[in-house]
Amino acid sequence: MENIVVTGGAGFIGSHVVNELIEKNMGPIVIDNLSSGKIENLDPRALFYQQDITDLEMMERVFMLHKPRYVFHLAAQISVSQSVKDPIEDARINILGTLNLLNLSVKYGVEKFIFSSTGGAIYGDDVSEIPTSEKEFPKPFSPYGIAKFSVENYLRFYSEQYGLKYVALRYANVYGERQDPHGEAGVVAIFSKRMLANDEVIIFGDGENVRDYVYAGDVAHANVLAMEKVENEVINIGTGIGTSVNELFALLKEITGYQKEPVYADPRPGDLRKSILKWDKAKELMGWEPTVKLEDGLVKTVEFFRTEMGASE
Numbered sequence: 001m002e003n004i005v006v007t008g009g010a011g012f013i014g015s016h017v018v019n020e021l022i023e024k025n026m027g028p029i030v031i032d033n034l035s036s037g038k039i040e041n042l043d044p045r046a047l048f049y050q051q052d053i054t055d056l057e058m059m060e061r062v063f064m065l066h067k068p069r070y071v072f073h074l075a076a077q078i079s080v081s082q083s084v085k086d087p088i089e090d091a092r093i094n095i096l097g098t099l100n101l102l103n104l105s106v107k108y109g110v111e112k113f114i115f116s117s118t119g120g121a122i123y124g125d126d127v128s129e130i131p132t133s134e135k136e137f138p139k140p141f142s143p144y145g146i147a148k149f150s151v152e153n154y155l156r157f158y159s160e161q162y163g164l165k166y167v168a169l170r171y172a173n174v175y176g177e178r179q180d181p182h183g184e185a186g187v188v189a190i191f192s193k194r195m196l197a198n199d200e201v202i203i204f205g206d207g208e209n210v211r212d213y214v215y216a217g218d219v220a221h222a223n224v225l226a227m228e229k230v231e232n233e234v235i236n237i238g239t240g241i242g243t244s245v246n247e248l249f250a251l252l253k254e255i256t257g258y259q260k261e262p263v264y265a266d267p268r269p270g271d272l273r274k275s276i277l278k279w280d281k282a283k284e285l286m287g288w289e290p291t292v293k294l295e296d297g298l299v300k301t302v303e304f305f306r307t308e309m310g311a312s313e
């Protein structure tokens with residue numbers, strides 16, 4: 001069996017990638033420091049190292065031992081607002097941690113490096129077209145987006161200099177089972193959990209900010225297709241469909257049976273007004289398309305939180 005490393009495999013999106021690989025009988029080796037990932041997220045059939053990507057010595061041991069053919073890199077400092085508060089820490093993990101993995105990938109002969117980048121945080125607000133394609137030159141507005149774009153540039157360098165093949169996937173707003181609703185996580189997880197607990201739901205601003213919500217299972221599938229079908233490309237992964245926070249609230253209200261009205265609060269500083277991604281390139285190059293409609297994905301997500309909350313009562 002080919003060895004495949006998934007960093008961040010105990011995290012939200014990473015655990016979906018792990019599941020998809022296991023379904024395909026490609027049991028992966030997971031590296032995760034459990035800073036935001038959880039052991040419960042992880043399929044027990046995956047081989048697990050609780051290690052930090054910034055620890056070069058430990059990373060080298062894993063690479064030396066397993067000589068992976070493919071690396072899916074999803075471990076990251078995931079909070080945009082945290083990156084604004086502490087750009088150095090964000091860069092330490094998201095840039096320097098990634099460079100550790102890139103150096104080791106070259107040294108130990110990794111065939112392809114599949115990187116989780118961002119669509120929402122990379123293009124910024126001032127775009128020439130919405131839905132936005134990969135042709136748009138990135139103008140990231142946060143240290144988080146700057147770090148992701150830096151890594152994309154390093155990937156190009158490593159491929160030209162050392163022949164390391166790569167794919168960078170720029171995700172829209174990913175939602176689904178196992179998203180962590182605490183702190184800075186995505187709006188779908190936050191709203192779902194609050195509605196199920198009958199807590200207040202807060203909408204920042206007027207609720208007309210628009211996002212492109214893509215289901216985590218579809219994102220996981222895009223990762224596996226990227227491994228199999230393309231090289232040295234940057235590819236958007238989204239649905240091309242925009243949904244406002246007010247619309248999202250209404251959909252989740254219906255699904256959960258929530259009775260309260262939302263509480264409108266001040267706009268969140270730095271929030272984009274509108275972000276929607278074109279996904280034609282993903283279709284063209286690797287035959288990917290979003291398969292789970294938002295309504296259906298929300299039902300699955302709410303079901304997950306309902307079960308999880310029931311289990312912890």
Ligand SMILES: O=c1ccn([C@@H]2O[C@H](COP(=O)(O)OP(=O)(O)O[C@H]3O[C@H](CO)[C@H](O)[C@H](O)[C@H]3O)[C@@H](O)[C@H]2O)c(=O)[nH]1
Nearest residue numbers: 078080118120121185186187190202203204209245268271
């Ligand atoms: O309690 C909340 C939480 C969010 N929102 C609104 O919901 C929309 C989406 O916010 P998210 O925090 O879910 O996501 P962002 O669009 O800010 O996206 C950022 O946060 C995401 C977290 O899932 C990803 O990291 C993504 O890459 C990054 O750009 C925004 O208009 C936000 O103001 C609310 O109204 N109430």
